[in-house]
Amino acid sequence: MIDYVNEIKRLKKEKNAIILAHYYQIPEIQDIADYLGDSLALSKIAMTTDADIIVFCGVHFMAETAKILNPNKKVLLPVMKAGCKMADMINKDSLKKYKDEHPNTKIITYVNSTAEVKALSDCICTSTNGVKIIKHYVDNGYDILYCPDQNLGKYAMKLLGHEFEVWDGCCPIHHFLPKEKIAALKNKYPNSKVIAHPECKLDVLELADYIGSTKQLIEFVKTDYADTYIVLTEKGVIHQMEKENPNKKFILGSNSLSCVNMKMTKLEDVYNCLENETNEIILDEEVRKKALVALNKMMELS
Numbered sequence: 001m002i003d004y005v006n007e008i009k010r011l012k013k014e015k016n017a018i019i020l021a022h023y024y025q026i027p028e029i030q031d032i033a034d035y036l037g038d039s040l041a042l043s044k045i046a047m048t049t050d051a052d053i054i055v056f057c058g059v060h061f062m063a064e065t066a067k068i069l070n071p072n073k074k075v076l077l078p079v080m081k082a083g084c085k086m087a088d089m090i091n092k093d094s095l096k097k098y099k100d101e102h103p104n105t106k107i108i109t110y111v112n113s114t115a116e117v118k119a120l121s122d123c124i125c126t127s128t129n130g131v132k133i134i135k136h137y138v139d140n141g142y143d144i145l146y147c148p149d150q151n152l153g154k155y156a157m158k159l160l161g162h163e164f165e166v167w168d169g170c171c172p173i174h175h176f177l178p179k180e181k182i183a184a185l186k187n188k189y190p191n192s193k194v195i196a197h198p199e200c201k202l203d204v205l206e207l208a209d210y211i212g213s214t215k216q217l218i219e220f221v222k223t224d225y226a227d228t229y230i231v232l233t234e235k236g237v238i239h240q241m242e243k244e245n246p247n248k249k250f251i252l253g254s255n256s257l258s259c260v261n262m263k264m265t266k267l268e269d270v271y272n273c274l275e276n277e278t279n280e281i282i283l284d285e286e287v288r289k290k291a292l293v294a295l296n297k298m299m300e301l302s
Contacts, residue, residue, distance in 0.1 A: 004267035008032055011274045017053035019270065020045060022062065023214050024236035024262035029057045029270065036240070038214040039065075039111045040126040040302070043295070046070055055274055056281075057265050059084045064115045067281040068291045075281040078269035082261045084112050086199075089169030090148040092116040098145065105165070106142045108134060109294065110149045112171070115283050117147075119290035122297065127198055127213035129302035131156045136301050138162050151175060155198045155205060173234060173259050174199035182207050182253055185230050189251065193226040197233035204232065221245055234259050 011017065012034075020042050021033035030036055035045045039062065046054060046066040053074045056063040061084050063077040095117055099107065109121035110130070118124055125133040130146075134156045137144050146153035148169030157163055177200055186194060186207060195217050196208035205211055210220050214233060218240055221229055231238060232253040241250050273279045 002268075002271065004271045005032060008267070008271050008274060011271070015053050015274065015277075016051050017055055017274060018049055018051040019055045019057060020066065021057035022059075022236075022262065023218070023240060024234040024259055025057050025265060026236070026263055027239045028267055029265055030236070030239055032267070032270070033057065038126070038128065040128045040213070041215055042066070043069065043111070043126075044299075047299075049073075053274070053277070055270060057270065058082070059087075059261050061087045061112055061114055063281045064283065065111060065118075065295070067283050068115060068118070068288050068295060071283075071285075071288060074277065076273045076277065077279050077281060078273045079264045080279045082264045084261060086110075086112045086148055086169055086171045087114055087117075090117055090167055092120060095120045095147065102143070102145070104143060106137050106144045108137060108144055108146050110147065110152065113148060115287050115291045118294050119287045121291075121294040123301065124294045124298040125302075126298075127152060128215060129298065130198070131159055133298065133301050134164075135160055138164070149199055151201055152198045154202055155211070158202065171199045173257055174232075175201060176256065177201070177204050177232060177254055179203045179207065182230065182232065185251065185253065189228055189230065191226070192228035192230050192251065193224065194230045194232060194253075195220060200232055208232065217241075218244070221248065221250075231257075233257065234262065236262060 018034040020035050021029050047069045054066050055076045056066050059082045063075050067075040107121045108123050111126045130152050145165045147167030150166045153166035193209040195210045228249040230251045230253055235252050235257050238250045
């Protein structure tokens, strides 16, 4: 039997590699990561690391983003088929068609998108900075399309009091969360607080006491006074919440809040890709450069 944890530590040291992991990964992967975070935090870390190899424990678009920011580093994705259903709801051809028909519209694209879609965008955003970036373009009088997540777009519309176009995409994990089930949980736990990710639909968000990105939700429960929380995002976040708040109770809003793609990566996959340096992310250089412009715009505005 291979001691994967110790072997991964050995290989990291030998190869000058780091492991980045998203909060939605399984606990064992979160626990071996050098850096754990949401999309924005991991994007920033990817820009500053001195490592030669980045092992990205997440889904495909995340590893692509790391490669866009680090063209001279080797970026590995332990499970190449780990994709994102939201990212699959828009492609370069459909976005190119929209741009041709709306040449004066600014394209603001959620980080949950392919490198090819990012390359056609004016600015990228995450759930942490999405509203702020949309506000910048709204305040400057631009017509905008927000893609591909309709729910975060509609949430921003509500906060800003301004309508704009949104793509008809979503995260199925968050999108199909039933409002009635959350209302029933609130009644069952009347002293709890509901914390939600803005990828949820507006009718669900209306039941929330706090709305924020993955990282913002984790930070909120550390400083808030409640002792019970109903969590409306992917269940992987509860691992960190419980580690950092052992005296608090966390209730997952629904058993459906589990991303199959995010749960694909196992310790054996990390070991194998690091040992053999396989599953490298390779991008067309023209696409990478155009996507980098949109990502840099995000960094500038956030």
